[in-house]
Amino acid sequence: MTRPIQTVALVGNPNAGKSALFNALTGARQKIANYPGVTVERKSGRMTLPSGELAELIDLPGSYSLDAASPDEEVTRRVILGEQQGQRRPDALILVLDANNLEQHLVFAQEIIALGLPVVAALNMVDLAKRDGLILDAKALENALGIPVVETVAVRRKGLTELSTALAKAADGHEIEPAISDDLDMAERRISARAMAKAAILSETRQRRLHRGLDKVLLNPWAGPVILVALLFVIFQAVFAWATPFADALDGAVMAISDWVVATFPSNILRDAITEGLLAGVGSVVVFLPQIVILFFFILLMEASGYMARAAFLMDRMMAFVGLSGRSFIPLLSSFACAIPGIMATRSIADPKDRLTTILIAPMMTCSARLPVYAVIIAAFIPARSVGPGIGLQGLVLFALYIAGIVGAMLVALILRRSAVKGDSSGFIMELPRYQMPRLRDLAIGLWQRAWIFLRRAGTIIFSVTVVLWLLLSFPQAGPGEDQVDASIAGHIANGLAVVVEPIGFNRDMALALIPAMAAREVAVSSLATTYAVASDDEEKTAQALEDRLAGDWTLPMALSFLAWFVFAPQCLSTIAVAKRETNGWKWPAFMLAYLFALAYLSAGATYWIALSAGL
C-alpha cells in the first residue's frame, strides 16, 4: 500500500536547529500564519520528495515533552496527535536531534517514536559536534531507536537528500513497529536516553571549549552587562547611521517619480491623487524600510547566534525589580522593531501574569513606526549641532525619547504587578543555547519576511488610509479665498477634535494627523505630508520638504508635545488587534488603550506647558 505524503512536520527540542533545517528543506517559499484560535505561529513550506512530488512541511514549535507547559508546546502536541483544529494530522514526522545534546533530546524523541507515526530522525549539527570533539555513530542510534537516522548539517544543506529518501521510505506503507514502548514515564525515558546516547558516542574529548570561553566573558557579572549595553548602543547607532544613504536614495527615487508624474501628465485630479496622495503618503513611509531592516538584522543576528538568551540572563535581575523576568526582555527588545512580533514573542513566557504585563507594556517600546514621526519632527525643530564629542543634539533627543518609553514601561510594569496584574514574582527558567555562527541564508530569509510584511503594510493599510485621507481633504473643493483644508470634510472633523487636543498644544493639522495615524503611527507623517501638499496652492510649495513646512508652521513647544504624545499613544490598530487575540478578549486591549492614551495626553500636556513656561 502506498499513500502519498501530503503533510510532514518537523518536531524536536528547542534549539535543535529545526528552523535552519526547515529553511534548508523549503527555501524561501514559506508561509507564516497562525493556527486558528491560538496565536502560535504556523510556519509551513514545500519540500520536494524523491519522487519529485511536493509535500507540505510544517515547522512545529520546539518542545521538551508532549506534556505541554506553554501554549507553544500545546500546539505541537495537538498537531502531532491530530487534534489541532484546521490542521491535518501529519503523515510523517522529521525528528530533529541535536547531535551535541543527545541525552537530552532523546527523551522527547522516545515520546514521539512511541506514537507510531512514520518518523525519521535528523541527527543535526554533526559538524558542531565534531568541532567539540564528539564523534557519533548514527547506525547505533538507528538500532536503538528503531527508526532511520540521517546525519545532517542543515546550514550546509548536508544530508537533505538522504533525509527525504528515508522519509519517503519510512512513510511507504510499512507499518512501523515502534522499538520504543509508550508506557515509560519521564524518569525511565531519561535513563534509557542516557544509555542510548552513551552507546551512540564513539569518542568524546574536551567539550564546549568555545561555548564556555564565550560565556565566561559575555555572562561575566561585570563585563557582561557592559557588553550588552555597548551592543545595544551600536545597534541604535547603526539604525541611524547605516540607514541614511539608503533612505536618501529611496527618498530621491520617490521625488524623481513625483517630478516625472508632474512633468508628464496634465494637471488634473488623478495626477494630484498620485502626487499628493500616493507618493507623498506612501513614499514618506517606505523610506524607513532601511532602518527597519537594519534593526531586524541585529535582532535576528542576536537570536541566531544564541546571544539573545544571554541578554535575557543579564537582564533578569533588572526585570525582576519591576516584577518581570529575563524572558520578557526578548519580546520587549523585538518591540523596538515592532510591537506585533514582540507581543507574539511573549507566548514563550510560561507565567500568565508575566506574559500579560509584558503584552501591556510592549507598545511603549519605541517601535520602528515611530521613527518616521520622530525623525521628521526632530529634523524640523532640533538644530543639528554637537553637544559633545561624537554626540549630536538630534541623536540625544532621539535617545531621550527611547529612554522615556523604556522608563514609562518599567514604571507601568511596576504598578501593574502591584495592582491589576498582582501575583507572586515569577520564575525564570531558560535554556541558554550553544553559540552558533549565524548563516547568511537564514538571516536573509528572515529579513526578507520582515521587509515584505512592512512593504505589504505600506502597500495596503497605509496606502488606503492615505488615499482616503486625501479624498477627505480634497472634497468639497474650497471656494476662492477659502482654505482647502478648512473647507474639507477632514478639516471639519479635525476642527472638532482640535478642541480636545488644544490644551496640550496641538493645532488643527496635528489633530488631523492623529486620526489616520490610528491605523499606524507612521501614517502621521504621510498625513502631514498630504495635508500640507493639499493646503499649498502652488507647485513649488508642494515640493517643499515637509520638515521646512513644519518648522514654519509649528512652534517648538508644539513639536515637543507632539513627540511626547507619540512616545505613549497606542496609535496602531494592528497592535490592539494582536493584543486582543493574545489575551482572548477586549478587556485588556481596552485597558491598554485607555491607560496609554491617558499617559500620552498627560505627558504631551506637561511637555507643552513646561516648554512654554521655559520660554522655548
Place this chain on the structure above:
Amino acid sequence: MAGERLADCELGTSVRILAVDWDHLGNAEARRLRALGFDVGAVLRLAHRGVFGGRDPIAIEVGRMTVALRRHHASAIMVEAAPDEGLHPAGQRPASNSNPESAA
C-alpha cells in the same frame, strides 16, 4: 539528608542532585525543570552567577546544556559534591557510588 542547596553552591563546582523538593516549585516550573534534566542523580555544574555582584540569576550546566534559573528555584534542589572530571554527562557517576535511581 546530607548535602547543601544548589543555590548555595560555590561557582564552578560539580555537584550531583540528591533530592528535589518538588512541592517548593510551582507545577509548571517543576515540569520544566524535569524536562530540562533536573532530576535525582543528574550531575550539575554552577557555571555563572548574578549580574553586578548580585546573586540572581544563576546558570547551571546540566549534561551538555546550560540552563538559567533563579536561586528561588535552585534552593529546592539538594546536592552533594561530585568529583569534577571535566566531563559529566548527566547522571554519570563513579561506580563506587550507590545508584539511587535503580532503587526508585
